[in-house]
Amino acid sequence: MIELQIDFLQYDFMRSALAAGLVASVLCSIIGIYVILNKIVFISDGIAHAAFGGIGFGYLLGMDPLGFGIASAVLTALGIGTVSSRSRVSEDTAIGVFLATGMALGIIFMSLSKGYAKDLYGYLFGNILAVTWNDVSLILALTLSVLILVFLLYKEFLILSFDPAYAEAIGLPVQRLRLLLLCMVAFSVVVLIKIVGIIMVIALLTIPGAISRQHMKSITGIMAGSALLGAVFVTAGLMVSYLLNVPSGATIILTAAVVFFLSIALTR
């Protein structure tokens, strides 16, 4: 076991991958609990998929795909909110439309540039081993910003999550807080795409929080528990994928899923 650990961490790409995964666990634990409590799992998934439109566009231009990904994710977050509140399109329908449109745009953009197949795979399914130390500091900066926002707006997000109708009645800026929450989701989701890919991003946001919620009774307790769980999943997933030579993103998610089902079975 000790030998494995040393062996496992002798490569720099493994160290940066692990660092990225651990920081992402903290980010997921904070955002994830609000995604779960506000029941915005499907929106978050839609945002992740729609981000692909921007990523593809950046890729085509030969510029940083992440920046464009964040831009299209934020636009989608705002777009879903606006379309569903102003027209006779329900929110989940709007999400479906944005999700598919973003994916379609991304695929067209990427196919217009040469030799896209390998990178396409990386965006869809993630490649944590390709994470650079630059990416790690980006994830760290985002995690710190989200931590500060949630620290400042803890009581507002609690009222919003618990009882939005009451929140509105007592003068909370409900619409703006919701958009802020969606923007935080958008930023997080794009950063997480690097690690587990568009298809599986939602699992990393929801599974640790869902398990932690079964055992913890306060929001901060759930956050701490899910950060710890996320760290375990990332570390274990990376080790297993290294040993068995299977894709890292999928292994991390499957590790989390196994614990999720075990936790449900055991708490029954």
Add this chain to the structure above:
Amino acid sequence: MNIVSIRGLWVCYRTHPVLEDINLDLEEGDFLGLIGPNGGGKSTLIKVMLGLIKPDRGTVLIFGRSPKDARGQIGYMPQKTLFDQSFPVKALEVVLMGRYSRVGLLRRYGREDRDAAMRALEAVGMGGHAEREIGSLSGGEQQRVFVARSLVSDPRLLLLDEPTSGVDSAQQTEFYDLLSHLNRDMGIAIVLVSHDITAVSTHVKKIACLNQRLYYHGSGELAREDIEKAYGCPVEMIAHGTPHRVLRRHD
């Protein structure tokens, strides 16, 4: 000065009027029961008083100010709060939410807020349950916590929108006793929206009936014709002689 003064209030949904020429005055210490059929505009009127819906015509003054400016002095309890029964929050934290209008954006709750929340819980007889999770309390206990939440900002006016839905009748009686206590002993004016005419009539001081138009005589009585006009059909009424009657004596 009236605590509530509504003059010539009209609210329309697209072209269809929901509230028509409403006039209503409430004084310090009033306890008004607001009855009427579903869709008659009861919740809309409450939302106007909270400044959540803008009138199309007319003026609404609460404590002589616009509803939005008066919000800090109004306690509000919405129709049965539909929350996730496993939401990870304690009773005390739920009550603290009611301090938001005093504390404001970005600030944190202080000792004063926590003390006020404890006092509010004690005022509704829930002092021993402060640390309990909200979902582990019974329906009646949860309702008391929500009353505490509406009380915690020390309001001079309470707006309660169908607060007893989903609570069994024994707990309802206790609940109305609690409201009477708040009104009589703490001097808080109350507007209680309900469709349960019988229950309301035995507890409130004044009663009004709303169905687009407001039928109100500034008293605890309503004419049978008013109620029938409001409901649009003959209403089977059981008039109680005690503790007081809703219907005037008639032959």
